[in-house]
Amino acid sequence: MTEPAAAPGAEPAATDFADGEWHRLHPATPLFRGGLAFIAIIGVLIVNLRDRFFELFFGDQQVNLPPTGGDLESDALDFIVREELVLVALLVALGILMLLIAGFYFSWRLHTFRITDEVVEVRSGILFRTNRKGRLDRIQGINIGRPFVPRLFGAAKLEVTVAGNDANVPLAYLRGRDADALRHDILLLASGARRETVVNASAGPGVATGVSGMLDERVSELFAPELDVDLTAPTSVVRMNPGRLIGSTVLSDTSVVLVVMLIVLGVTIALTGELFLLFAMFPAMIGIGGFLIARITRSLRYSIAATPDGVRVGFGLLSTTNETLPPGRIHSVKVSQPLLWRPSGWWQIAVNRASRSSQNGAAGQQQTTILPVGNLDEVRAVLRLLLPEVTADENVPVIELGLAGRGTEGGFTVSPPRARALRWFSRVRNGFAFTDTAVLLRTGAIWRSLTIVPLSRAQSVSVHQGPLLRALRLASVHVHTVSGPITPVLGALDRLDAMRLFDDVATSALRAAQSDTSHRWRQQ
Amino acid sequence: MTSTEPLSTEPNGTEPHRLERPETEWLRVSPKYIPVDMVGTFIFGAIVTAVSFVPFWFGWSEGWLVGVGIGALFLITLALTPRRVRAIGYLLRDDDLLFRRGIMFQRFVAVPYGRMQLVDISRGPVARAFGLAELKFVTAAASSGVLIPGLPFAEAERLRDHLVAVAETRRAGL
Numbered sequence: 001m002t003e004p005a006a007a008p009g010a011e012p013a014a015t016d017f018a019d020g021e022w023h024r025l026h027p028a029t030p031l032f033r034g035g036l037a038f039i040a041i042i043g044v045l046i047v048n049l050r051d052r053f054f055e056l057f058f059g060d061q062q063v064n065l066p067p068t069g070g071d072l073e074s075d076a077l078d079f080i081v082r083e084e085l086v087l088v089a090l091l092v093a094l095g096i097l098m099l100l101i102a103g104f105y106f107s108w109r110l111h112t113f114r115i116t117d118e119v120v121e122v123r124s125g126i127l128f129r130t131n132r133k134g135r136l137d138r139i140q141g142i143n144i145g146r147p148f149v150p151r152l153f154g155a156a157k158l159e160v161t162v163a164g165n166d167a168n169v170p171l172a173y174l175r176g177r178d179a180d181a182l183r184h185d186i187l188l189l190a191s192g193a194r195r196e197t198v199v200n201a202s203a204g205p206g207v208a209t210g211v212s213g214m215l216d217e218r219v220s221e222l223f224a225p226e227l228d229v230d231l232t233a234p235t236s237v238v239r240m241n242p243g244r245l246i247g248s249t250v251l252s253d254t255s256v257v258l259v260v261m262l263i264v265l266g267v268t269i270a271l272t273g274e275l276f277l278l279f280a281m282f283p284a285m286i287g288i289g290g291f292l293i294a295r296i297t298r299s300l301r302y303s304i305a306a307t308p309d310g311v312r313v314g315f316g317l318l319s320t321t322n323e324t325l326p327p328g329r330i331h332s333v334k335v336s337q338p339l340l341w342r343p344s345g346w347w348q349i350a351v352n353r354a355s356r357s358s359q360n361g362a363a364g365q366q367q368t369t370i371l372p373v374g375n376l377d378e379v380r381a382v383l384r385l386l387l388p389e390v391t392a393d394e395n396v397p398v399i400e401l402g403l404a405g406r407g408t409e410g411g412f413t414v415s416p417p418r419a420r421a422l423r424w425f426s427r428v429r430n431g432f433a434f435t436d437t438a439v440l441l442r443t444g445a446i447w448r449s450l451t452i453v454p455l456s457r458a459q460s461v462s463v464h465q466g467p468l469l470r471a472l473r474l475a476s477v478h479v480h481t482v483s484g485p486i487t488p489v490l491g492a493l494d495r496l497d498a499m500r501l502f503d504d505v506a507t508s509a510l511r512a513a514q515s516d517t518s519h520r521w522r523q524q
Numbered sequence: 525m526t527s528t529e530p531l532s533t534e535p536n537g538t539e540p541h542r543l544e545r546p547e548t549e550w551l552r553v554s555p556k557y558i559p560v561d562m563v564g565t566f567i568f569g570a571i572v573t574a575v576s577f578v579p580f581w582f583g584w585s586e587g588w589l590v591g592v593g594i595g596a597l598f599l600i601t602l603a604l605t606p607r608r609v610r611a612i613g614y615l616l617r618d619d620d621l622l623f624r625r626g627i628m629f630q631r632f633v634a635v636p637y638g639r640m641q642l643v644d645i646s647r648g649p650v651a652r653a654f655g656l657a658e659l660k661f662v663t664a665a666a667s668s669g670v671l672i673p674g675l676p677f678a679e680a681e682r683l684r685d686h687l688v689a690v691a692e693t694r695r696a697g698l
Contacts (some may be wrong), residue, residue, distance in 0.1 A: 163664070203610055354664060369535045459665035460635040465543045473541045480665035487667075490642075495543055506634035513638055 006233040017178065018185035022112040022123075023511070026173040029111070030104035032150045033172065038100065049077075056465075113171055120160050120169050134169040136163040138191040140329045140355035141310075142183045145321040146176065146201060158182060161355035163482075168355065187309035187326060236303035237381040238374055245299055248373035249292050249341035258288045299372040304382060312386045313370055323458075328518030329353060330386050331489055333480040334368075335379055335403060335451035347379045347403070348372060351386065352484030368485045379403070383452075389440040390454055398433055402442045402450040405424060405429075412442060413501075418472050419492040432490055432501055437512060439505055441490045451488045453479050456516035458509040463502040464493065477501050525586030543630050547622065556654045557674025558609045562602055563650045569598030614672055619694060620686070623670045635670055638694035640665045643684045647677070659683060663689065 016024050026032075080089050103126070111124040119133045143159040150156065154178040157172040174182065178343035217414045249255065265281055268274070303314040307324065314322035331352040341347070349371035371382045383399065385501050391399065401410035406428040408414055415423055416429035423430045426445035433440045441451040441459075465475040469491075476491035493501065573595040580587030607627055615622040620636040644660040651657060651673075657680040661670040675683065 459639045460633055460662040460668040460670075462631055462633040462668075463543060465630045470541045470630075475543055478667065480663070480667045482664045483666050495541070499543060499545075502632065502634065506620060506636075510636050510638075513636060 017113075017182050018115045018116060018189060020116045022114045024112055025108065025171065026155050026175055027108070028150075028153060028155060029173050030105060030108050032147075032155060034104075058205070061126055090210070100203075108495050115182075115189065117189060120186060122169055122171065132169055134160050134167070136186065139163050139186070139190050139326060140353055141325045142186060143321060144179050144183060146316075146319060148318040151176075151319065156180075162185065163354040173494070183324060187324060190326065190416040191309060191454065210252075232500060236305045237385065238302070238304055238371065238378045240302040240372075244344075244373055245296055247344070248341060248346050248348075249296050251338070251344075252292075252295075253338050253340075254288060254292060256340070258285065259293070261285065261288075295372065300334060302372060304370065306385050311370075325353070328456070328516065330454070331484070332453040332479075332486050333386055333452060334385065334449055334451045334486045335383070336444075336447065337403075339446050341373075342448075345375050346373050348374070349377065349379065349382055349386075350485050352481050352486045354482045375405070376400075387438065387452065390435055390452060392435075395435045399450070399452070400442065402433065402440045402452075403448065405442075406445075412440075413493070413497050415474070415492045416494045416497075419474055419494075421472065422468075422492045427492075430490065430492060432493075434504065434508070439501075439508075441479070441488055443490065451486055453481060453488050455505070455509045455512035456483060456518070458512075460503060460504055461505040461509065464497050465498075467493075477505075479505055543632065545622075545624070545632065547615055550615055550624070553612050553672065553674035554656060554676055554679075555609070556676075556697070557651075557656055558606050560648075560651050560654055560656060560674065561609055562605050564648075565598065565602050565605060566577075568624050569595070569602065573598060598615060609674065612673070621670065623672065633668065633670055635663060635668055636663060636694070637687065637690045639668075640687060640691040645680050645684055657681075661687065 005013060010080065044433035080086060085281045093108040106126050108122070110126055110129075111122075113120065113122045115121075119135055121131065121133045123131050125130065127305050139160055140163050141161045143161060144155040145159065146155075147157070153175050155173040156176040157170065158174055158179045159171070160169040162168060171179075171182075261284070265277060269277055297317045300317050301314065301320070303312075303322075305312050310324050310329070312324045313324055314320065331354060333352075334350045335347050335348050336350070348369060350368045351367070351370050370386065373380065374382065380396065380399075399408045401412065405412070406414075408431070410433060412431040412433045415427045416428070417427070419426050419430070426443065429445050429448070431442050431444055433442070437456065438452050438454045441453070443449055443451070445467075460480045462478045462480065463475055465479065469475055472492075473495050474492050475495040476489060477493060477498050481488060490501070503508070527602075557565055573591055576594045577588065577591035580591060604627075608625075609625045612625045614624070619638075620634050623633045623635070625631055640661060642662045644662060645657050646660070647657045655677055656674050657677045658671060658673040658674055659680045661668070670681075
């Protein structure tokens, strides 16, 4: 396994990765990608064969060990020993080992990437070559993940997320320091800035030398806050308070479901005495519990900050990820408040984005939840980062009315009184308002939520009316954005209001799309 | 208001509760689409109705009610097909495509040309026999759902070329 590390030093030390030439990944990549599993398998084999080893070393001494392994395995070994094939068997094992190491080595040699002015391109594979290109102007975000083990070795995984399902370009693994610098370079290229500035900017900080220097670096990387100290030294606008995080998780809808399930289960078992129900429900409970715990551990070191190239959101305790969302990549934002969060004034923020990141499986938190829990001030700060043009000072009162207000105050148009049949409690909240660059959809009196769709990102708009809505002279409006956890729909509006909303969104979306330049945010 | 709209499905404007549009010059799909849609509905309806008779054959004596009910629903749907097809309309406005369909369940969609990701033309076996094709306008949002059926093939190709051309001049980001 040491061979890859001893490979010729084709990689440059600093990050001139963005120079348009082909580069290779971190030399220890095969180790992180599958080598560890391979070592683990060898370990398991050795453990299983330990009585054989004892026999080998202690000869005829009787060693009483619990029986291990299957009959098949013992038979095979007996066969090898009986037929005096030990040497052959060892040679075969060695051959397989060599083949695997060679495979790992060549897969590393042949896995190259380059970053040009237009695309980021990755070639990989030994027998089946794959070549994947991502266009820089379609980048939806850049994700740097540090799974726990690679993180110990100072390696990181950089993933360029491009619009579409499974359309990401992963670069796994790079040196942690390189990954940060490379992200900066890619975003700079994507921003429409010219190459000269990129080369100047990528002259990174000096590399620590020597073993002690390397060790210091590892330790500081491990304990440093998720936000690396960049050239701009961004500071998080939200400090995650552990008490609040745990409290909000305990009071979340998911925990309520869990508690209800437990109560129902307890009552059913008490009444019927059927214990097998316990086992039937067990997997679901484990799943929900795991989700809640993952939510807490992932969000403990949550951070969000503005950088010149977009919003950077970091998550994770042992395995960390942090993702930079360039400006203009957020297709809609939903600020919501479950019922039990209201006394404490907590909110959470989710977004719709055009890409799916494969990297952050843990409870799907990162992909869509930008703020796991926060108070009104933090919501304001995060909204300002996500949608700076929407959250201009003059719009703040409207947005706050959208969060907690009711009635027509602030320019909201709400459902007419006859909609009470369909919106029992939320009729006076169920409404919409416009800012100059976004449409706000306010819904829910018990589960409050406000959906903000920037008009420059709205794909299309539709208005619907079925028989029930027709009987009440109502209609519903649906603003279409890329798919995600948010569906911007507003039902039970007066049919004329609905048609007005439809027309206004259609015309303002056209105007906004034509004047929108946020996807080339540094171009003059 | 309904009297200004040349929708034959709206006799003398007796339904003031409906969604109304000021536009009057809707482009309609070919009347030949009516039999195409009817064949599709008929085949689907026949299969579902046959399946719904299964409980009856297995000895549930009142089960025939279910089958007859479902069959009747499909017959009504079949009878309303001409109305439904006539209610499909589209309009090429300056910067966006306006699409409408449905009578019982009305739906209007406005899609800016610049949001177009691709245009798909597809022809089912029955539609091909009638020389028709359907055109699908795909945006980055799965829910846009603009599917114009029953276009004569030449018309569908012309419309596609037109949409691609205008989308090119009004290209917007994602």
